[in-house]
Amino acid sequence: MNAPILKLFVLVLVLFGALAAMTSYNTVIKAEEYRENALNKRPLIKQALVKRGVIRARDGSLLARSVKGDDDIYRRRYTPAAERFSHALGYDYALTIGRAGLERSRNDALAGEKDELTSIVDGLRGNRKVGDNVVTNLDPAAQKIALDALGDRRGSVVAIEPATGKVRVMASTPGYDPSALRDEDVFERLNRQDNSPLFNRATQAGYVPGSTMKVVTAAAALDSGEFTPESQVVGKSPIDVSGVPLSNFSNAQFGSITLTTALTNSVNTVWAQVAERLGDDTYARYMNRFGFGSDPPLDYPDGQMLPSGVYDAEKQEPIAVDSGRVDIGRVAIGQERLRVTPLQMATVVATVANGGMRMQPRLTSRIVDADGRTVERIEPVKAQRVISQTSAAQLTQMMSNVVREGTGTAAALQGIEVAGKTGTAELNIAQRINQPWFVGFAPRSKPKVAIAVTLENLVGAQGGTDAAPIAKQVMESLLR
Amino acid sequence: MSARNRELFALIPASLLLTAGFAAVFIQRDELLSDLSLTYGLIFLALCLAAHLVLRMTLPDADPYLFALVAVLACFGLVVLYRLDEQLARDQAKWFVVGLLFFTATILALRHDHRVLERYRYVIALGGIVLLLLPRLGSPTNGAYLSFSLGPISFQPAELAKIAIVIFLASYLRDTRQVLVVGARRFAGITFPPLKHLGPLLAVWGTAMGLLFVIQDLGSSLMFFGGFLALVYVATNRISFVLIGLALFALGARVLYAIRPTIESRVDAWLHPFDPELYNQEIGGSYQVAQSIFTQADGGFFGQGFGQALIRLGNETPLLPAAHTDFIYAVITDELGLMGAVAVLLVYLLIIERGFKTAMLATDSFSKLLATGLTAVLALQVFVIVGGVTKLIPLTGVTLPFISYGGSSIVANFILLALLLLVSDRARREAVA
Known part of the structure; x- marks a missing residue:
């Protein structure tokens, strides 16, 4: 009976090879596509777990800040002053309607997205990821x-x-x-x-x-x-x-x-x-x-x-x-x-x-x-x-x-x-x-x-x- | 070096892995790295040593690597569970103690000759069927009758039933394999087994399949059927029997597909996981599969590191459902990447290799078939769940042996391991003598 057992083992090897191949497909080959899939909210949620930077007008007045909810997600809050700058500022409701304006064009800075090296160094130094603040040229008066x-x-x-x-x-x-x-x-x-x-x-x-x-x-x-x-x-x-x-x-x-x-x-x-x-x-x-x-x-x-x-x-x-x-x-x-x-x-x-x-x-x-x-x-x-x-x-x-x-x-x-x-x-x-x-x-x-x-x-x-x-x-x- | 000394040395990496794993989770949680992680490692090591001593006294010649490899998987599972939820890890650790007790009990009961099992084959088969019937008394989860509750303990009988069925099949096929081959008839170019000797076999197997169909545990059904085919093939060395079985299975699957909406929706979710309609479907949609894929995609080649996978937000519904049971492989892939996932698969492959090796070393037919069957169902269980999680095949929920959370799974798989070691001990002793 040893010959069929050996063949059975070969079959198992093939099946496990398929598992490894499928895992590679998911994690490496198609990973980029999956990360960008419209249904995939994970990248957005990850950004929302980082305290997003504030946005200020030229005179330092606060326009936008982030507040942490019970679910650890940071949500954007706009000050009354922000209403005057609604178009330039845009909005950040990434998990629902998306982003627009400066909130979109300066997203990398606001979300604290740094280049690979800086993130690794920050991680090793135990620094929590946090967004940078944006000061605009806009004059409220x-x-x-x-x-x-x-x-x-x-x-x-x-x-x-x-x-x-x-x-x-x-x-x-x-x-x-x-x-x-x-x-x-x-x-x-x-x-x-x-x-x-x-x-x-x-x-x-x-x-x-x-x-x-x-x-x-x-x-x-x-x-x-x-x-x-x-x-x-x-x-x-x-x-x-x-x-x-x-x-x-x-x-x-x-x-x-x-x-x-x-x-x-x-x-x-x-x-x-x-x-x-x-x-x-x-x-x-x-x-x-x-x-x-x-x-x-x-x-x-x-x-x-x-x-x-x-x-x-x-x-x-x-x-x-x-x-x-x-x-x-x-x-x-x-x-x-x-x-x-x-x-x-x-x-x-x-x-x-x-x-x-x-x-x-x-x-x-x-x-x-x-x-x-x-x-x-x-x-x-x-x-x-x-x-x-x-x-x-x-x-x-x-x-x-x-x-x-x-x-x-x-x-x-x-x-x-x-x-x-x-x-x-x-x-x-x-x-x-x-x-x-x-x-x-x-x-x-x-x-x-x-x-x-x-x-x-x-x-x-x-x-x-x-x-x-x-x-x-x-x-x-x-x-x- | 003796087999048991080799086993002792092989346990070192498992303990190191556990200690390092807990330390990593502690660091990730920004907690002070206390000696608690070392304590966990020591307790686990002590448990392993206790089991090792049992083996040293009872089965001195058994395969030295099987237990050590299982220990690696078990401690790995414990770390991942600890990372998901401390309470789960504590419960799982208790289940390990229970599992090891069953492990020891099985060995002690059968150490003189495991072949006594043959004598009780019909009792065991009946026991397996009764076990499968029990969940029907309870209420279904996700449309399947997977478990039943006994006081505070919830039990998944399919895990134990798989062992019972393998014991029955191995014992029955030992008796009938010769007649099955000799009495085979060629018809239309295909060799058919003699029906009269296949009767009882088909009856027991059919009952098990039917019950599975009734309790709707598709994953276990797939596992049972695969194990059945593997055993028939090894017992008779007739590929045509396997082909007939596969044809019957395809026919049955087609019928089930037509009449059981659960199966159809599983297949749809497998084919189109990112279809927005299926994704947003409340029940039986593709949300789970899609989330599993997204979780894996986050892992990349090297993974995000222990504790980095995004599983749940605050106290809200988790992003990845059943992360501690069905989808634990996706969590592993996310945190340890392709490298970690393949490493886990390799450990399983090594266990399977040792299992088949044991079957080949065994001198009597029953032991050969028993070891083959147990190894085959273990391999199939891994294939069914990992295949489902990675979208290789439609998803059906079974546990990832020794890693997933779950008492019945741990207990059943430790009994499976005990049986393999029993076969191995006798085979290796006879080989030396």
Whole structure:
């Protein structure tokens, strides 16, 4: 009987080999896939067992902290102050609805996820894993002023420190209370709501920029060397642009005027001709340098940012400006199929304010460990030189005229020179539904703040009368 | 070196493993590393030494490695249970004492000649069947009548019944194996065993299977059937008998699949563990299997370390159900990784190798078949539960021998070990003489 016993043992060996193979499959071969399985809450629970770091505003005021429950799980609590920063901050309800905003983009720091070596050393030293704290650049006072000024209108304000890219204000209305999202049903309801309160208009909304786009056109004109602020162009109306007549506002007629005058009075036909003379290649080059066409390099989740640019209306996809399928004359005055975010327009004026150097925008100021030591200081990072310092200085001069004597006088500050540009995109001429804009910076000589303000679909609203006053209040607060 | 001295030395690693394991759990819990871990190690070592002395006096020639290997598994199980719940480990330690008492009693009762068992084969078979019937008196857990309660003690009779059935089959097949082979008829190219000699065998086996079907313990049923086929194969050396058995089993399984919703849902959960609908199903869904897989995936190659696996949150429902019984292999894999899990499988393989070796050394047919059958059901039990936990086969709940928490499992497996050692002692003594 020994021969069959031996064969039986061989069979057992094969069966146990299969067990070992299946264990390898589960622990090594497919482990990554299993860990990422949507049903697998274990990685999220493990993070929730670590005390998550707090988030603070620029002035140190507490926005978010974590509280340990009876089940050892830490849950996020938001302070009343956090409601003002709901979009920038986002939320962390990882086990139910997920994460958004800074809570998502700075999750590694907040959850205390360190590189392999640091974790091993910490483990050996008996240090409990704990999350780092995040201090933001956001200014509670100015944020409050921006939100109050927007009121119950839908819109957005973004304010950036030009030299560093620090985001001081990121307001989007309507907002929401991050504490309320603890209830999944509230999230579902807000998510379906028509006025999209969960949507961050500052980074996700693609609006028609109107005349604020002329800042980009002027920058391209001056920096390309084809034009100077004194270059003369005839501003008659209407003119033929890409086979379709284009008029000035109120069909105003201008003779041969300088580019400075054309910006001050926002003369559509002049800027359309300028762009047509520059050509799509040059124009596209400057747009790309300003950051159009790609996600802004902000410390914010990719899924919550929209690249600005010309969009194909049907496919909802961006079209290259130099593809030959774009009416460059109308892009130059912010019409065509342009869609831009308030963050993009704030970046444009911040770049001009910073002498033509575009900085990467940053919501975070520094990462601090649980003992208060600064682990990482978020230093300013240059994104790209967009225009020369000379061109930037010329453009600043032209934009100051806009606020001093042109369409943007409502943004003027007492004793501080402001440079800016208004915009009023006419979305529905029959119903007079407009998208008013103001973009600008101050003080003119040594800019401390660059700002973009816009309001969504307002009947009869104008950039100069509706958006500029909001910019004025926010800038005032930030310059105080 | 004599067999018993080798056994004594082989017990050292088991004790070291236990002490180191407890120390690791203590450190993980941030408790001061007290001499308590050493105390546990010493108590366990003392228990092992006591059993060793029993063997030294009663079965001096028995296989020297079997007991030491089982001790490794047992102390390993104790550490994992201690990590899950201190109280479980304490209870389990008590069960070890009871198990060792049964172990000693079995050896003392049968040390002159274990073949007296043959004489009582029908009594033993009947006893096994009665045992299987008992749980039907109680209430089912997870749709299966797995255990019955006797005062404070809950008992899983299938564990003991497996030994009874193996004893019966071994003894019956010793008598009839010759006739089964000689009287076989070839029909349509397949060799069929003579029905009249197969009758009583099929009757007992069929009763056991039927009862299993009634009490719905699928895992044990699989184990019994596998053990039956293994014994028939070894007794007759006819692969065709095994094939006929497998065909019958496939047919039976197909019928059961159609009429028993439990089986269908087990198979569904096995095929589609990550189907959200099955996963969220309250009863009989795939939650357990999916969680078992997720637990293992956390382990990786080297594991997360003792005490690191995520089993439960506070006092809430555990993430991994039945971590101390059915899914203990998943916990081991999580904490010790692929390396640790394979090490456990290797220890089982070594025990199985010693078991089959004993069967091959034995000179009489009954002893050969008994050792083969006991080893085969042990191997199958490991395969059924580890296969279920790793999603190799549909999950059916049986314990992981010597590691899982559970009194009846410990007691039954120590009796199984005692029988193997009894066979081994006689076989090795005769081989030397």
